[in-house]
Amino acid sequence: MNLQCFNLSLQDGWALLEMARPDRLNVLDETVLLELEDILKVLKEEKIKAVVLTGQGKAFAAGADVSAMAKMDGKEGEEFSLLGNRVFQMIEDHPAIFIAAVNGYALGGGCELALACDLCLASEKAAFGQPEINLGIIPGFGGTQRLPRIVGAAKAKEWIFTGQRFSAQEALEAGLVSRVLEPEQVILEATKLAEELAKKSGPILSLAKRAVAASGTGVNPAHGQQEASFFAKCLSTEDGREGLKAFVEKRSPVFKDR
Numbered sequence: 001m002n003l004q005c006f007n008l009s010l011q012d013g014w015a016l017l018e019m020a021r022p023d024r025l026n027v028l029d030e031t032v033l034l035e036l037e038d039i040l041k042v043l044k045e046e047k048i049k050a051v052v053l054t055g056q057g058k059a060f061a062a063g064a065d066v067s068a069m070a071k072m073d074g075k076e077g078e079e080f081s082l083l084g085n086r087v088f089q090m091i092e093d094h095p096a097i098f099i100a101a102v103n104g105y106a107l108g109g110g111c112e113l114a115l116a117c118d119l120c121l122a123s124e125k126a127a128f129g130q131p132e133i134n135l136g137i138i139p140g141f142g143g144t145q146r147l148p149r150i151v152g153a154a155k156a157k158e159w160i161f162t163g164q165r166f167s168a169q170e171a172l173e174a175g176l177v178s179r180v181l182e183p184e185q186v187i188l189e190a191t192k193l194a195e196e197l198a199k200k201s202g203p204i205l206s207l208a209k210r211a212v213a214a215s216g217t218g219v220n221p222a223h224g225q226q227e228a229s230f231f232a233k234c235l236s237t238e239d240g241r242e243g244l245k246a247f248v249e250k251r252s253p254v255f256k257d258r
Contacts, residue, residue: 001042005032007056008039013198014050015043015096016191022057028109028141029065030080033087040090049205050197051094052190053117054101055110060126063108066135069235070244077140078232084109084141085224088116092213095206097197101190102126103183107165112141115150118209120176121190122168123183128176129165136243136253140231145223149216151175 001008007018017039019026026032043051055061064084072080091098091113100106100117107129114120114128122128130139130147138144139160148156151174159166171177181189197205234240239255246253 001038003035003039005035006039008042010046010048011195011198013048013202014052014191014194015046015048016052016194017043017054019053019055019061022055022059025057025059025062025105026055026110027063027065028061028084028113029068030083033083037087037090040087040094043096044094047202048096049200049202050097050099050194052099052101052187052194053113054103054187054190057104059105059107059110060100060102061107061110061113062105063110063131064141066244066247069137070241070248072235074232074236077235078228081140081228081231082225084112085228088112088142089224091116095202095209097194097205097209099190099193101186102128102168102177103186108132108139108143109141112139112143112146115146115176116142119178119193120171121179121181121186121193122171122177123186124168124180125183126168126171126180127165128168128171129163130160131163131165133161133163134243134253135247136237136240136255137234138227138231140227142224142227144227144230147176 007020009016098117100114100120102122105127106114111128130143132139155174168180172180238258243253
């Protein structure tokens, strides 16, 4: 594959997938999402059993492309949200086990990407968060659905409503992260785990993943559609446009409740 936004290394039954735009903190824009969609299809064709997903530099992924979103109208925002929902749902439905190796910032869409993975190992220096509310919008890539299912409604509401960041240790205590490690150990332990999973039966791993999803931890696609609709409404409001514009201009937003 001719990749622009990722590095992909296929190993014996497992793969290392690295977001490779550290200069932009591995921001998630349309190009990244479409390329990820193509990669997911290849991983399925190659019968990969486990995938380590990480990011170059100081961020796992610092979120969606706010500059691009600031130029979107409601319809365009809904289409962007639906794209992110679709691709992240492909991760959740994928036969391979996805291991998020979070080495730094996992904010906004980056946090939602980690939520879509099956397992999450984090650096003790990692930071998570759904800060969209501070931009006059809401999470649009499944965060309003997956976060409550993983950490519970009370904590999810607190984090989504306040937009506050939370540490790797807080993520561990809430159940979002399975292990907190020293920074240099994150990729090492994630790859060791992928190698272990690659020794197991691929079809049985996939069935185990589907069985766990059937317990109620998965996302109903109809709810993802509703999230995208609400995301579009945010971009159609004066406050939504102001929040995104303020972020791009590096100033505090002035919300007028309309």
